[in-house]
Amino acid sequence: MRRWAIARMACPEPGMGHERRVLAILDGPVMTSRPEEGDCLILTGTNGSLQLNQVIN
Structure with a gap:
């Protein structure tokens, strides 16, 4: 079982929802892909x- 070192600062929604979703996805094997365009x-x-998504400032 993987253990993540994160703060879990109890951000207001939607931030906590995003964090829970990302951690659920990263909790097991992950495949990476990159669309051609x-x-x-x-x-x-x-x-x-x-x-x-890549963001350029």
């Missing part, structure tokens, strides 16, 4: 998937 990375786990 687009600046994003997709993480897919047994509990769902997450799309990380």
Whole structure:
């Protein structure tokens, strides 16, 4: 079992919902993929998937 070192500061929603979802996805094996077009990375786990978009400031 993996243990995550996180603060869990009890942020107001929707922040806590996002944190719970990300941790659920990262809790098991994760496959990474990158669409041919687009600046994003997709993480897919047994509990769902997450799309990380590149942001340029």
